[in-house]
Amino acid sequence: MxxxxxxxxxxxxxxxxxxxxxxxxxxxxxxxxxxxxxxxxxxxxxxxxxxxxxxxxxxxxxxxxxxxxxxxxxxxxxxxxxxxxxxxxxxxxxxxxxxxxxxxxxxxxxxxxxxxxxxxxxxxxxxxxxxxxxxxxxxxxxxxxxxxxxxxxxxxxxxxxxxxxxxxxxxxxxxxxxxxxxxxxxxxxxxxxxxxxxxxxxxxxxxxxxxxxxxxxxxxxxxxxxxxxxxxxxxxxxxxxxxxxxxxxxxxxxxISRLEMESENKRIKALRDRLQEGIFRELDGIYLNGHPEKRLINNLNISIKNVNIDRLLGELRDIAVSTGSACASGSPEGSHVLRAIGLENDLLRASIRFGLGRLNTEEEIDYTISRVAGAVKILRDKGIRD
Amino acid sequence: MVKKVYFDNAASTPLHPKVLEKMLPYLSEYFGNPSSIHEAGRKVRVAIEEAREVVAGFINADPAEIYFVSGGTEANNFPLFGIAKTEFQESGKRGIVSSKTEHHCVLESLDELSRQGFETILSDVRSDSSLETEKVKSLLCAGKTSLLSVIHANNETGTINDIKAMAELAHESKAWFHSDAVQSFGKVPIDVKALGVDALSFSSHKINGPKGAGAAFVKSGTPLSPLIFGGSQERNRRGGTENPAAIIGFAEAIKISSELMEQNFEVVRNLRSKFVEGLFSMDPVGIEINGGNDVIPYVLSVTFRHEYYNSDAEAMLIYLDINGVAASNGAACTSGTLKPSHVILSMGKTIEEARGTLRFSFGSQNTPEEVEYALEILQKLTLKFRK
Structure with a gap:
């Protein structure tokens, strides 16, 4: 990998x-x-x-x-x-x-x-x-x-x-x-x-x-x-x-999509579900952002309670994720989307967006689950919050 | 054997192999979105900013004065609209002066600005398609004119305008100065500070760079507003995910042009001289070279006078094409339409003469043998089309 x-x-x-x-x-x-x-x-x-x-x-x-x-x-x-x-x-x-x-x-x-x-x-x-x-x-x-x-x-x-x-x-x-x-x-x-x-x-x-x-x-x-x-x-x-x-x-x-998207999307959705289930299984204080069903098959956006998100991203350098849309990265107001769905400040600033794709493998997903879970647990143990 | 000779480099040029080599990694492993904060994005961000420095350095600008856009058309539209509209909001000035020989992307932008209430005046030009300083001066009006826009080297005739003098005129009238440098960029030295321009537009695919990249230089302190709204890319002046492969290819094309500028210029100048000499010896009366003496050698505009020839550019182009010579009858954007060239007409030529005008445009990859071959074909053409 x-x-x-x-x-x-x-x-x-x-x-x-x-x-x-x-x-x-x-x-x-x-x-x-x-x-x-x-x-x-x-x-x-x-x-x-x-x-x-x-x-x-x-x-x-x-x-x-x-x-x-x-x-x-x-x-x-x-x-x-x-x-x-x-x-x-x-x-x-x-x-x-x-x-x-x-x-x-x-x-x-x-x-x-x-x-x-x-x-x-x-x-x-x-x-x-x-x-x-x-x-x-x-x-x-x-x-x-x-x-x-x-x-x-x-x-x-x-x-x-x-x-x-x-x-x-x-x-x-x-x-x-x-x-x-x-x-x-x-x-x-x-x-x-x-x-x-x-x-x-x-x-x-x-x-x-x-x-x-x-x-x-x-x-x-x-x-x-x-x-x-x-x-x-x-x-x-x-x-x-x-x-x-x-x-x-x-x-x-x-x-390529016309020929492959049906089977590919099934595979990616399964990986996304695996990622979602894994993170929810390993950690408490995780909140799903977005619609539980009417949601893109490759999207997982979560907010993580009781952890400083910048420190967390700092720990997860080996995983390329985003905290919002790429265009709004670094904006101090936080995501307008998360604000619009009514997230309070602590969850608003504590979100991670995973976007899965064609090249992702089960191994990568399992690695991501363990890295995210591990990093969150360490930061929480140290009491590093917002 | 029918050869294939490409003399339409003013329309587009082949990508330089070294440029493609530089681009490929940004189409594969370095594919991140430059706005992303993770490593995959930041790597690409760094490469884009390095490219910006290359572009800026090449024209003696500050990197913060370079805006990457999708090409020459956008590079012209963006500062024209951005300066005219912002200046209008700030000072109420709505006058714009330009010339009749501008590229369509300037003329059509000015047309749209006119529809929106701006007052645009287009200066006449001399018979060689260059602008007359006195004429332009008489059209500028301090307190009314907000912007003067003049093409640097004309895309159909190659005629070079005295941009430095034009910028001075604009500034004397407290107007901003913009120049469309798409055809001169990378071919002759351009120093924005020495020329005194406030905005300059140029593109990548005319200098063996990729299509899909262009840039506008806009001097800091010049009023400017976006044409495309979105994310905070290009310092909030141009939304949209950047095209890193094209931008990096653009910078590489500039590096190559910069290193070889004089050498390429000499190569192309010799090609053009050879071409012109050949045409003269063929028919010094019926064939006319347009554009006067002060032209970039990359463009050659030739009129087959209708008194002597059944001169229909389309028929001549077909004849040339059958024999393997690719030329054009004007700007690529309008080729295929039957409208005679506005540039040729503005030089005082008749509609028939405009219809009998061909453009041969050269690149440094062209060879003297290709010119000889084209002249052979043109020799046959003159016999076939002569009245």
């Missing part, structure tokens, strides 16, 4: 070897600009982009023309929120939740500064929103609802299929940030009638620097103002030279 044990797959994942292989030809063989339509260097690149687009689209039950490539989920989320808000004149109300990723929350705050009104729906102690409440806050001025498919910190899975039905009934747009869900669970846009979906490759064993925004083709056509203006790539919605190798890698990682 090689140390450290990597259990931070919600932050990012190690690109699959097959993904890197799929990228290589586009670095120095088919290196043309996909927008160069006068020569085969460009054609090879653009045909790679278009076949990748088909693979990416079909993975989520979309049509190729509904996929816009971006630099990642953060850009996709910004394009969805800012792009729709700025393009649509009259309606100025947006509904989202208190537990979204910072890329949604900060884009929403920016829109608030511009005069839009934003409702941040509260969540219960499992991180779940109340659908009735959602339905009730939708008004004539509501433009869009944005609720993530699965939470990046506590793994709670939201009923996006039902939310989409509510939104469509009320005549408002529905966007979902599916960054954490893609590859971890079924996600079929034939069933989920979302209008906009953001996701990326690097959460699913693909490369960093590439993501997509799904924009449902409907009539009248959904209008968005681009974030980047220029050469008019991606149907004028996202200018900039297309990142061919990353796009090829994105498609490859989804192709």
């Amino acid at each position: 090689k140390l450290p044990v990597y259990l931070d797959n919600h932050s990012t994942t190690r690109p699959d070897k097959r993904v890197i292989e799929a990228m290589l030809p586009y670095f120095n063989e088919h290196y043309g600009n996909p927008s160069s339509q006068g020569h085969p260097f460009g054609w090879a690149a653009s045909s790679a982009v278009e076949s990748a687009r088909e693979i990416v689209a079909s993975f989520i039950g979309a049509k190729p023309e509904e996929i816009i490539f971006t630099s990642g989920t953060t850009e996709s989320n910004n394009l969805a929120l800012k792009g729709v808000a700025l393009a649509v004149g009259k309606r100025n109300h947006i509904i989202t939740t208190q537990v979204e990723h910072p890329s949604i929350l900060n884009a929403a705050r920016f829109l608030e500064k511009m005069g839009y009104s934003v409702t941040y729906l509260p969540v219960d102690r499992f991180g779940m929103i109340d659908l009735e409440r959602l339905e009730n806050v939708i008004s004539d001025s509501t433009l869009m609802v944005s609720v993530m498919t699965a939470n990046n910190e506590i793994g709670t899975i939201y009923p996006v299929e039902e939310i989409a039905v509510i939104c469509s009934k009320k005549g408002v747009l529905f966007h979902t940030d599916a960054a954490q869900a893609i590859g971890r669970m079924e996600f079929d846009l034939n069933r989920i009638q979302a209008d906009l979906v953001s996701f990326s490759a690097h959460k699913n064993y693909g490369p960093k620097g590439i993501g997509a925004l799904f924009i449902r083709r409907k009539s009248p056509r959904l209008k968005l103002t681009p974030l980047f203006h220029g050469g008019g790539q991606e149907k004028e919605l996202r200018s900039g030279t297309l990142n061919t190798p990353a796009i090829a890698g994105f498609a490859k990682c989804l192709e």
Whole structure:
């Protein structure tokens, strides 16, 4: 077993070897600009982009023309929120939740500064929103609802299929940030009638620097103002030279998921359950954050009572975990998600997030259980608390 | 045997093998998220900050003045919107001056800013596509103009603008100065302090680095707001997980360019001279070289005058392609559209002339033999397309 044990797959994942292989030809063989339509260097690149687009689209039950490539989920989320808000004149109300990723929350705050009104729906102690409440806050001025498919910190899975039905009934747009869900669970846009979906490759064993925004083709056509203006790539919605190798890698990682995710997710869920059971068996004063059942198969977020979490992480250098989302690491206020589910200060600051992935083994999980249990016991014995 | 000759390096370049070598570990074992606090993340964070120092050092900037973004288009959009909007909030100034020969990502950004209430004026250019200092001066208005943006080396003609003079003009009018340096970066020395620019945009894949990385230099103290909100990456100015492999590849491409800049420049200058001489000896009247004398040798814009040729760039490109020569009819973003180049038109050329204009762009990997081969094909082309 090689140390450290990597259990931070919600932050990012190690690109699959097959993904890197799929990228290589586009670095120095088919290196043309996909927008160069006068020569085969460009054609090879653009045909790679278009076949990748088909693979990416079909993975989520979309049509190729509904996929816009971006630099990642953060850009996709910004394009969805800012792009729709700025393009649509009259309606100025947006509904989202208190537990979204910072890329949604900060884009929403920016829109608030511009005069839009934003409702941040509260969540219960499992991180779940109340659908009735959602339905009730939708008004004539509501433009869009944005609720993530699965939470990046506590793994709670939201009923996006039902939310989409509510939104469509009320005549408002529905966007979902599916960054954490893609590859971890079924996600079929034939069933989920979302209008906009953001996701990326690097959460699913693909490369960093590439993501997509799904924009449902409907009539009248959904209008968005681009974030980047220029050469008019991606149907004028996202200018900039297309990142061919990353796009090829994105498609490859989804192709692998299509073939392997069912069995892989079973295996990872079993490992996650083993980790959860092991820690709860070995230690008392452990609290599960997130929904007991409606939770990502690879997520385990716990709060540990009566221990100084920084000291604990210091003891666990051989295990790569996180105390919140990677983007918020080091923020003094603590996790906005844990705050939203109502954790008190001692538990709020004492959380660990485990994100399991493709490469984890049973041996690593057993090692992690014993290391966590051992370290917590030692610190508790020494009386090192907050 | 049909060769394959790539003369479209202004659109994109092959990745340097050494660059790929540096990138690969960050696609495999060093895959951590640089924002993560554990070792896997911190290692990558350190590598990104080292890359930032390389980029900054190369243009004589401070590392804290470098913002990594997804490419040249974002590198231009970000400071244009960020400076114009923040300056407007702070001082109420809404005037922006730029030129008619800018890249689409500048022109379209300015269009969007106009729709949002900003007043943008685009300066005319000389017949070689360069900007006239006096003309720009007359358009700047102290108290109204917040930003002047001028392309350094034009992507279609290679013409170099006097950025230092433009920056001085902007500052005399209390305006900020931005330059799109995507085509000059890594090819000619750029010292942001000596040039006096407040913001500069550049990209990786034009200098044998990977696609998906670019950077904006924004001098500290310049008003700036984010285009993409999210985590606290890039000092709260650009949310989103960084792309470490691309950033590290970018820095390596810069190191290589920096070491070989003069040498590469000479190689490319000789290629271009050879190309130009060849075209002249073919037809000194019907073929025109655009861009004047002060051009970067990496770009060669050629007009086949319609009085002499059935000059349709698309047909000529197909002919070149069949014979293994890859060139373009302008910016890659607009290739494939039938619109004549705005750059060529702004030089006072007719629509027919714009339609008869080809761009050959060189890289240091190109050889004199490739130029000779292209000239052979062009010789045949002139016979085939002559009226």
